[in-house]
Amino acid sequence: MKNSHPPKIAYKFLLWFLKSDLVEEVIGDLEEQYFENLEKYTNRKANVLYWYQVLNYLRPFAIKNIVPIPKNSNGMFKSYLKISWRNLIKQKLYSSINIGGLAIGLASFIMIFLYVEHELSYDNFYPNENQIYRITQRQPGNLYKGSDYFAVTPTPLASTLEREFPEVIKGTTINYLTALVSNDEDNYWEDGLWADKNYFEVFNYPLLLGEPQKVLEKPYSIVLTASFANKIFGNINPLGKELKIKFHRDENQYKITGLIPDLPENSSIKFDYIVSFESNSNYSNALKENSWNNNSYFTFFLLKEGAKPERLEQKIKQAGIPQKYQTDETYPFKDEYYVNSLGDLHLNMDPLFDIGLKGNKKYVYFFSAIAIVILILACINYMNLAVARSINRAREVGLRKAIGAFRHQLIAQFLGESILITLIAFVIALGLVQLVIPYFGYLIERPLKLDLFNNNLMLPGILFLLFFVGTFSGSYPAFYLSGLHPVKVLKGKIDSRSRNSNLQQSLVIGQYAVSIILIIACLVIYQQLQFIQKKELGYNKEQIITITVRDMAIVKNIQTLQDKWKSYPNIKNVTYSNNLPTNISSSTIINDDDDIFENDLSIYETRVDYDYLDVYGIELIAGRNFNRENKNDVEEGYLINETAALALGWTPEQAIGKQFTHNGVETVLGVVKDFHMHSMHLSIEPLMIHLSKGWVGNIAAKVHPENLPETISYLEKSVSEYTQYPFEYSFLDEKFDQMYKAEEVLGETFGFFTILAIIIASLGLFGLAAISIEQRGKEIGIRKVLGASAISIVSLMATNFIRMVAVAFILATPLAWYLMDKWLQDFAFRIDIEWWIFILSGFIVFIIAYLTIGYQSIKAALLNPVNCLRNE
């Protein structure tokens, strides 16, 4: 037997918790086991096993009552509860301020928590979520809308990864698709997904019907989600049935091979059906020819468990992918591939042309910060009011101490009281959240709901929050009050003002500083949005109806439609183009002198028809517009914008008649005034405009504002003569507003929480003012008796508070300026933050504070002095 003994700490721990009448036998048993283990194993292992045995004695039958319960405890608890309750009832004003403030703070916190949790939960429902990765790429030099980082990859990439790197288990290529799905006469316009046969092995979730490896194997297979199948077929088993799918020029019958459950709300990639990629000729040809020249699809893959994505990234680079496969000698960029996890898709990255719904990480941080700030504001309120009221409670404390209460009992009493109040606030907060969450969810476009029991974070989170808020807000009063000296208190010698006023004042200042920052932020966001709305865009967005074109049948008949519509009395003019002027998406490269490579200019392009400039009101500053009579215009006539002319080194006048090379030699016919072809986040880039030649993305009709419904139904009727596709129209100004949706949501949400913060701060100030006036009641009475006017009393009471607001203002403005300046950096076109914004927000807070205090002060000033002086 080795000379050893069980680990001391474990032994002592065991003695500490074990019931005394069990000690002898248990120690004996465990020791016997220990020495037996010592013979079989190493010392170390025997020690670990001893610990294991000790910890396994942590069972109810073996644990002694560690907390000795005093005999009178029930009675004391009852008394605490009764006193707390009486205090709540007696001081209705303070109680409702306390509870109301806390409830609002907690409700905001819970709502934001739900939002943040939802944002972080995206795509976590796949069983193998942490093994799913994808490839993104950087093409240094290929700048598009300010970025050279792309989500799309070449077609053969998935199979190449699978072949060359053993840690890639399966790769799949996908792309999104929107198509017309028809079952006999019923048409459905829904979002779908192209996916190759490996899809269900990478995105590994259970199918309702069909085998994961086989459903997408054959061309012209389609897999439906349960609800889509139900929408088309009702309760009939859809397997083996056929659907017609139509998009662009393509129209084919697809056989239903599988059924999947609906995707959960937190899926960033959403679709109603998956069609086999083999049926897409672009895809299957590119795969057959092993063509790496097109970056059109998304490549996802399953990584072996334990394999490092960084390592794979390195190996891809070392293997020379994609350079070793690129056959196009003139390809100008050196693409770099990156490995990203699926979990990062929603929040952590935003490459160009990405698939899936995007969240905004900044906003998640932003809102989390607001949640915490609002909660702290509410806690501060509680502390402030409790400290201010401590005079009233001080006698109770003195008496309790005098008859033998311990300090820890008092601390427990006050903490218990604040937890009780928090609990009441919590119940109200949950009710508030239940009421408001649908609107909040609608505002931020997320399906949020309060679900206490199905969410495994929620209940423990709430209990923790309850305990934390209760303890945090109750801590200062608890420790301060319990530390009072009974003799002094009972003699009435306590002067709460001297000791607490500093803390109290800084808390109030903090609250108001936060309110001012929030108001400034709101005003700046609002102003920037107004600025965007009102900014001279360079085109006219009012009274233009745009119709999305997806069916080739419309493109073929575009001339007929245009002529017909032009003659309709309520339509002023009609044009069509491949992009709307709000968002011109394609870009290319031109050269004004073919021999010099440096003169290459990356330029956006849009394809339009003859009436484009007229319908959108785009101004021509030099040269001429396209002319129907001039046949050459179709092939080689171009308009460019001012920025393009400048980039090519011409003034607008010089540019006319100049030539550059694109597909062939092209001639500049005219120069248009710069207009905002992207959102205001981006600056204006070079642009060239040429005639459509069959590229039609949308038709735009400039209409008279009268009889709009009639005009729209006329348009719809004439479109539906040519196509089964649904009639998709919108007003150009709505489309424009949509580009700033994120900012608008931010502004509205911000406004909402700003109001809450101000309400909380005002509640606190209101309570403080009330208490201070109550405590200085006699002083006011004497002043009045001696002849003070009501006005002088009001200003006496208000001055101190107003001073605090002023300090808060001085603290808040630089911080607010810094934060908002940072936010504005995201816009290429932005307002300057003007001084009056600060003054205005300071003024708003000042008015609110003055009204809050004023009410109390006026009440005090008008009081009959006899009332407060006679009861001595």
Place this chain on the structure above:
Amino acid sequence: MKETKLGEFEEVILLLVGILGEDDAYSFKITQEFKDQTGRSVSIGAVHSTLSRLEEKGFLTSEMGKATAERGGRRKRIYSITAYGRRTLEISRDFKMSLWRQFPQFGFEFDGLNFSR
């Protein structure tokens, strides 16, 4: 007596107490025996907790044994099965047997569960 139902683990422990007899029926040995017989390892605490529960239910009684040198003079708590405990075990066995007899394919060949020694 609180509850007379026997859980599977409880039943095995009760049987083991019977098997081990007067000298060895204490927590540590029962735990070891459990491991030897079933191949499942379990902590002494878990067995001890079950033993004390069985005692509460009246299936077992216990008393402290004599001090021995091997445990540094510490006594063991020796458990023994009561008549009521034995009866409950028999009822449980008979009940299972009757179920097995009704069981279609195996009822025939099955020659009984005999736990007592």
